[in-house]
Amino acid sequence: MSAGYVYILINSSMPGVIKIGRTLRDSRARARELQSTGVPTAFEVAYEVFAEDHEALEEKMHGEISEFRVSANREFFRYPLRMAIECLQRLSSPPKDPSSAFSAESIFHEISKKYESWLRPGIVDVRIVQTQSRVWLEITEEEHKGEYLVDQVIKRSDLAFCSGSIDGERYFNPGDSISNNARKFVGNWDPYSIIMTTDLFHHDAFVEIDNDPRMNPHKRN
Known part of the structure; x- marks a missing residue:
């Protein structure tokens, strides 16, 4: 079990598709790393939450919406962003240490x-x-x-x-x-x-x- 962030990314070049992943570091740094010549626009962090067991939370989230997965070996899902945020919030457990609770939602x-x-x-x-x-x-x-x-x-x-x-x-x-x-x-x-x-x-x-x-x-x- 390790603490980290579970994030939901969006990209204007892929309307209707979201990416759900995890990182031990800053989610926006991870989004920048995903920028490549194959994707013309940058990924943006639409939502992120800190979890004491971020690996388990990501796995639960992937399982919850598995039928909407674009490809079996990728973390992309054709699923409404608002519903994905609500689902991730529902699956997240309150941290044992209240001071470590953290979530962020983009309204840009x-x-x-x-x-x-x-x-x-x-x-x-x-x-x-x-x-x-x-x-x-x-x-x-x-x-x-x-x-x-x-x-x-x-x-x-x-x-x-x-x-x-x-x-x-x-x-x-x-x-x-x-x-x-x-x-x-x-x-x-x-x-x-x-x-x-x-x-x-x-x-x-x-x-x-x-x-x-x-x-x-x-x-x-």
Whole structure:
């Protein structure tokens, strides 16, 4: 038994197909390793979870959706991403050490589609990262320097200060599933709340949202 990560990867060149694997290291590093001349676009980590026995969890996950496997000797499955995430969450056992609990779900494509003209250039991934006590928004930015060099900056913002409808209630509750918190951020967290709490949008978007009474509640009559 060994601790590590079980991940779900997606690739825009393979719509409807996901890859489910495991690694002892960073899942995104593993995704970069899979880039080859045979695949024109990069793999992306749609979801990952830390498991105390990641080999057993991967095996259970593969067995659960084995009938959807593309090839018997490959880790690719023609299976809906959302259902795969829910299945992996269901199969994951709570860790014996609560402090080691970790899962991350990418919301980059949903955010990009919804706020395409407002998103800051350079952002390559946006994830909800969750432990048993914390929920973070994680933004990854890349800056190309020269022909071969790429600097990457990953920033996590604790969402504990975002309050719910009840005084003192966390809007993004670590007691909820990470998928529920991801859906709340994409679907319910409005543009004004986003500019007040995150660095997702560029300056012109900030000005536009701040001056629009339809989005800024403080500008309404």
